[in-house]
Amino acid sequence: MSEEKTQGGVQSLEVGLTVLDALIAHRTPMMLKELAENLSMHPAKVHRYVVSLVRMSYAKQLDDGRYALGEQAWRLGLSCIQRTDTIQAAQPMIYDLHRKIDCGLQISKWTSQGPLIVQWIEPNQQVSVITRVGSIMPLLNSATGRAYAAFMAEDIVRPLMEREWQQKQALNQQVYPTNWEEFLALKQSIIGQGAATVSGDMLVGVNAICVPIFNAHGEIEFCIAALASDLHLPIDFKNERVKALKETAADLTRYITQG
Incomplete structure (x- = not known):
């Protein structure tokens, strides 16, 4: 041999x-x-x-x-992430949330390239979503990306955000936040609300609200983003669907940190 x-x-x-x-x-x-x-x-x-x-x-x-x-390396990593104990253990609560709010749900984990979508649960209503399992979400203009950017260490997320700004500038595309100072203002709002939102930024007429789930070290374990039409899921933190999303995130954090 x-x-x-x-x-x-x-x-x-x-x-x-x-x-x-x-x-x-x-x-x-x-x-x-x-x-x-x-x-x-x-x-x-x-x-x-x-x-x-x-x-x-x-x-x-x-x-x-x-x-x-290459693609096979990403598939291997994705397969490992999908089998992590915390996400597997969270499935009953995730599907219970899906039944309550009937929105599309994106479950994501952090990677060195940014937030990776590891699970997508379809809503009963039709929602056109182009970011499927295996997609890396942008930090600037996705609810998922903004959640990670706001709650993770700045030295980890800033280089990736700077790269996105450079790419947008090269393509002459507008994006919000437009610079680090604007992001810091947005970050305070996200932390205060406990969730990140976008309205039609990636898909016209589709709102997204993303909540982080934390582990015992106070770090993001994973995130859940709800996606639906602006009529079904308004950007309103008094809305019953939005409250159910945040309550589930709080319950999951308690389950992970105390379990």
């Missing part, structure tokens, strides 16, 4: 996974030289493993030559 064997394992597989680990740990795509330096390996050797990772869709090469995680 061509693989170099170690006791109870295959060394070449372990090296390949080490290369994959380096791509996972780095928040942005990497050039081959940068990846090799990170691993303290010869570029030619790293290239052989990267070619195999690309062939199996665990990595991909971008147009500028840099390497990034």
